[in-house]
Amino acid sequence: MAIDISGYRAESFATSGISTGRDPGLAPERILAVIVLCQLLVVIGLRFLYPDTHPIDPLTTGLSAIAFLGVVVPICVILICFCRVVQARPEGSATAALIREIRPYVSDRRRLRNGLPVLAIFIPFMALFAHFKVNIPAMRPFSWDATFTAWDRTIFLGDLPYQWLSLVMSHPLAIFLTSAAYTAWFFIMCSSFLACAFMTTKTELRTHYLIAFFLVWLVEGNFLALVFSSAGPCYYALLGLAPDPYQPLMAALHHASLSYPMDLLSTQQRLWSGYIGEGMPVGISAMPSVHNGVAxxxxxxxxxxxxxxxxxxxxxxxxxxxxxxxxxxxxxxxGLVALPVTLAIWVVSGLVARWWHGADARTFTWFAIRPAAGLSNGSPS
Structure with a gap:
């Protein structure tokens, strides 16, 4: 499901027509550009501190951008329009309704005017993010995995969390469905981001979400990942740590892969091959979990x-x-660390968005807003 939140806002001076000295129409592009500029300065600084890190590969970066724009974005647009059709429940053929929905959605000048600048900022942002992530082990070798395993044992009363979940999650079908949901996260995440970026109106909630989205990736996926450099349970033995308490978990995943088609183990192997120099480096990091943070x-x-x-x-x-x-x-x-960090980012981003749009930050409501007038049926446009 994609989040299309164009019709929702918190009340603010900006929406009531009172001038605040800032142009809400320029938010969040300016703020996002500042975030990317800070990110670029950090990457440049770290390049001087760690000259042996991988340089940015223009060819790989360009091909990734082309794949995102040419494959991921069209899939996400179809997913967004599908959700809009499901919400509208039109009569007749659902396929025809979907086709009718896609054309005006992608040709709406207001959407393009709002979304394309955000997309233009997002692409270099993710290129810098990926460059930073790939170089984390070179800047700070993986050193926290044994500690995090010990913390997990403490929290779960001497057992590891996967052992608590094994009653259900050791079944091949449960593993297969969960792996599918985990893979779908990427397209749900991208669809939600694009639906927000390409809204027809620049609401406070749009600014709020986009700022938080960029900061979750940057703070959790880069900065904290560098501080708490770790690989994850699937690489515990490969790091040379012994004994390996995750061997039963990996055996269960292998058994499930024999019963259902999954690319889980091959993906994990591909990331490790990139890490040891036998393939294209993609980047490995465990703490904190960006999957959990974005979810x-x-x-x-x-x-x-x-x-x-x-x-x-x-x-x-x-x-x-x-x-x-x-x-x-x-x-x-x-995941337990990602939760409070994401909540903190959400609150701070909300205060920034409310300030930018001209409302009094002291009246900011953290977890509740009201639908805008004229949307009593709760259907965002």
Whole structure:
């Protein structure tokens, strides 16, 4: 499900027509550009401190951008329009309705005017993010995995969290479905981001979500990942740590892969091959979990749209948390740390968005807003 929140806002001076000295129409592009500029300065500084790190590969970066624009974006647009059709429940053929929905959606000048600048900022942002992530082990070798395993044992009363979940999550079908949900996260995340970026109006909630989205990736996926450099349970033995308490978990994943088609183990192997120089480096990091952080962020934004949508995304966020453990990607503490960090980012981003749009930050409501006038049926446009 994609979050289309164009019709929702918190009340602010900007929407009431009172001048505040700032142009809400320029938000959040200016703020996002500042975030990317700071990110670039950090990357340049680290390049001087760690000259042996991998340089940015223009060819790989360009091909990744082309793949994102040429493959991921069209898939996400179809997903967004599909959700809009489901919401509208038109009569007749659903396929025809979807086709009719796509054309005006992609040709709407207001959407293009609002979304293309954000997309132009997002592409270099993710290129810098990926460059930073790939170089984390070179700047700070993996050193926290044993500690996080010990923390997990302490929290879960001597057992590891996957052992608590094994009653259900050791079944091949449960592993397969969870792996599918975990893989779908990428397209749900991108669809939610694009639906927000390409809204027809620049609301306070749009600014709020986009700022938080960029900061979750930057703070959790880069800065904290560098501080707490770790690989994850699936690489515990490969790091030379012994004994390996995750061997039963990896055996269960291998058994499930024999019963259902999954690319889980091959993906994990591909990332490791890139890390040891036998393939294209993609980047490995466990703490904190960006999968969990973004899932929580989507749930927070969805709750602002409607309570029912918020519950759906909250359930999905919990499933991602369970999957991050049961698929051996993350320690439980990776998700448990991502939760408060994401909440903090959400609050701070909300205060910035409210200030930018001219409302009094002292009246900021953290987890609830009201639908804009004329949307009593709760259907965002």
């Amino acid at each position: 929580v962020l989507m749930a927070l934004a969805a709750w602002q749209v409607s309570r029912s949508l918020g519950i759906v995304f909250a359930v999905y966020a919990f499933w991602i948390f369970v999957g991050s453990i049961s698929l051996a990607w993350h320690y439980a503490v990776d």
